[in-house]
Amino acid sequence: MTEPMRRQGSGGALPGLLKGLATTARTLTRPSHTAEYPDAPPHLPPRTRGVIALLEENCTSCMLCARECPDWCIYIDSHKETIPATTPGGRERQRNVLDRFAIDFSLCMYCGICIEVCPFDALHWSPEFEYSELDIRDLLHEKDRLGQWMPTVPPPPALDPASAEPAEVTAANKPARMPRAAGAPATDRPVRPARAEPERPIPPASEGDA
Numbered sequence: 232m233t234e235p236m237r238r239q240g241s242g243g244a245l246p247g248l249l250k251g252l253a254t255t256a257r258t259l260t261r262p263s264h265t266a267e268y269p270d271a272p273p274h275l276p277p278r279t280r281g282v283i284a285l286l287e288e289n290c291t292s293c294m295l296c297a298r299e300c301p302d303w304c305i306y307i308d309s310h311k312e313t314i315p316a317t318t319p320g321g322r323e324r325q326r327n328v329l330d331r332f333a334i335d336f337s338l339c340m341y342c343g344i345c346i347e348v349c350p351f352d353a354l355h356w357s358p359e360f361e362y363s364e365l366d367i368r369d370l371l372h373e374k375d376r377l378g379q380w381m382p383t384v385p386p387p388p389a390l391d392p393a394s395a396e397p398a399e400v401t402a403a404n405k406p407a408r409m410p411r412a413a414g415a416p417a418t419d420r421p422v423r424p425a426r427a428e429p430e431r432p433i434p435p436a437s438e439g440d441a
Contacts, residue, residue: 285377289352293327302338308329309328313325329374337371
């Protein structure tokens with residue numbers, strides 16, 4: 232390397248070094264804002280993925296969350312129960328009764344797919360994260376422990392005032408249908424009269440037809 236190039240390289244490095252020292256000096260003069268956990272609780276974002284809570288009465292044992300889980304860390308056991316008919320001559324029904332619902336958090340990668348695919352809002356995110364264990368087997372949470380996380384689930388955010396009304400609210404506010412009279416058509420729409428087809432003119436007979 233020639234002498235002019237060496238001087239040019241050293242001169243270009245000096246401003247960068249001084250700029251870095253100035254940044255360090257400014258940082259030293261600023262007070263630190265360290266949260267002294269666990270004495271001071273951390274301020275977590277509202278959508279923190281801490282632990283998954285289970286609302287047992289909403290679960291229908293549809294197995295959708297267990298099938299969609301990429302880690303296969305959800306275990307569900309259930310049995311069918313016969314419900315007697317509520318009206319005379321009615322038919323008995325069957326429903327699934329949840330026996331076991333467990334999540335192995337040593338395998339869970341907190342993707343949230345199980346919460347998104349649940350059609351009955353049985354799974355919810357809780358911001359709680361203080362459930363570390365000394366034994367990895369204790370990270371398998373059964374349904375009783377998953378249900379204990381439900382009081383820590385934050386309420387859902389308020390809807391946008393300019394958003395459309397939810398379909399559930401629209402269906403609940405819809406007026407009940409009036410009972411139709413005997414012999415009336417099954418549809419509630421007015422029956423339109425049949426449209427008469429216009430008469431087509433008969434073409435005159437030609438001499439060949441005679």
